[in-house]
Amino acid sequence: MAEFEICVRPQMITTIGLGSCVGVVLYDPSNGICGMLHAMLPHYSAIRNNSNRAKFVDTGLEDMLAALIRQGADKKRLKAKVAGGAQMFDFSSDSDVLSVGLQNTLAVKETLERLRIPIVAEDIGEHYGRTICFDPATGELNIKAVGHSNLVI
Amino acid sequence: MEKMDATELNYLTEIGNIGGGNAMTSLSVLLSSKISMKMPKVSLMDFDDFVESIGGAENVIAAVMSNIIGEIKGFILFAMNMEDAHRLVNRLRGIELSTEIIFNDLDLSAIKEIGNILISSYLSSMETLTGIHMRPSNPMMSIDMAGAILSFPAIINSREHDDILRIESQFEGEDISINGHIMMIADEESSVIIRKRLGL
Numbered sequence: 001m002a003e004f005e006i007c008v009r010p011q012m013i014t015t016i017g018l019g020s021c022v023g024v025v026l027y028d029p030s031n032g033i034c035g036m037l038h039a040m041l042p043h044y045s046a047i048r049n050n051s052n053r054a055k056f057v058d059t060g061l062e063d064m065l066a067a068l069i070r071q072g073a074d075k076k077r078l079k080a081k082v083a084g085g086a087q088m089f090d091f092s093s094d095s096d097v098l099s100v101g102l103q104n105t106l107a108v109k110e111t112l113e114r115l116r117i118p119i120v121a122e123d124i125g126e127h128y129g130r131t132i133c134f135d136p137a138t139g140e141l142n143i144k145a146v147g148h149s150n151l152v153i
Numbered sequence: 154m155e156k157m158d159a160t161e162l163n164y165l166t167e168i169g170n171i172g173g174g175n176a177m178t179s180l181s182v183l184l185s186s187k188i189s190m191k192m193p194k195v196s197l198m199d200f201d202d203f204v205e206s207i208g209g210a211e212n213v214i215a216a217v218m219s220n221i222i223g224e225i226k227g228f229i230l231f232a233m234n235m236e237d238a239h240r241l242v243n244r245l246r247g248i249e250l251s252t253e254i255i256f257n258d259l260d261l262s263a264i265k266e267i268g269n270i271l272i273s274s275y276l277s278s279m280e281t282l283t284g285i286h287m288r289p290s291n292p293m294m295s296i297d298m299a300g301a302i303l304s305f306p307a308i309i310n311s312r313e314h315d316d317i318l319r320i321e322s323q324f325e326g327e328d329i330s331i332n333g334h335i336m337m338i339a340d341e342e343s344s345v346i347i348r349k350r351l352g353l
Contacts, residue, residue: 001200001201001300001304016210016211016298016300017204017210017211017298017299017300017301017304018300018301019297019298019300019301019302019304019305020301020304020305020308021301021304021308040304040308041308086301088295088297088301088302088305089218089293089294089295089305100305100308100309127295128297128301129297129298129300129301129302130301131211131298146213146296146297146298147255
């Protein structure tokens, strides 16, 4: 949580128990270099206590992109897959604070549009947690959720 | 992991004792059985340790959460393992059901009510001890992976480090035993208010 990791095939990469947090995979299909971000909040600038840039969608994606390029990924070939951003509790009121899952997925879309990286698949929102595992060899993102069958996107 | 001095520990243990005592009385009525309580384990810990203490991020738990409203702001959450949730529901239904069974609406509302009772008990003990007015909002409930559920209140209050109050209480009756975990997180300003009021 609040971190990203770079991984190269034949390794795989996973993050456990995404709730309102969002998981973003960026991968270069030509060489199997990928990164996975597990971000908690949408925008770096909105929070005072922000020593960890990977905690936020915008700065986390920027830093992960830079790390991928250093590793040898080609920015023009990068694709994104997104999962998470659920609303774990049913709130009747709909204040800013409570739709943090939705804010996170919106921030992913904004940031990736700005970075010109296409989102090729997503499984977002709803009311349940997800554990995700990405295989850069196949480009498949496996999603497990309690009470739901496994999903591959 | 735990950064507490003796005074702080005393206060927190007292919250656990009084809150647990109130909860015990309510549970006895609800389960129509004499319920006793073991000495609660109280600690301040970070998010990761809390998640580990309840079986890890992928462990499925039943959780009931309320906003804290009043002079302070934050969240209070009651969580138990599915085994305990099933024991509780079986007890309330008066029959043994498989632990594989999916809870119906009535079961879920029973779990929610029990969570609500425990949350209210601990919060009112906190109020008594600090003199700070606080009460829980309507409870909300979720059954899912611990990591997915518990990260929510931690995120909202930007609290991942050493600032989560955890109270683990074991309630025991003649033929039932329930292990419950309370997680309480206050926002930064509220934590300052609480510490000030307790003279810490």
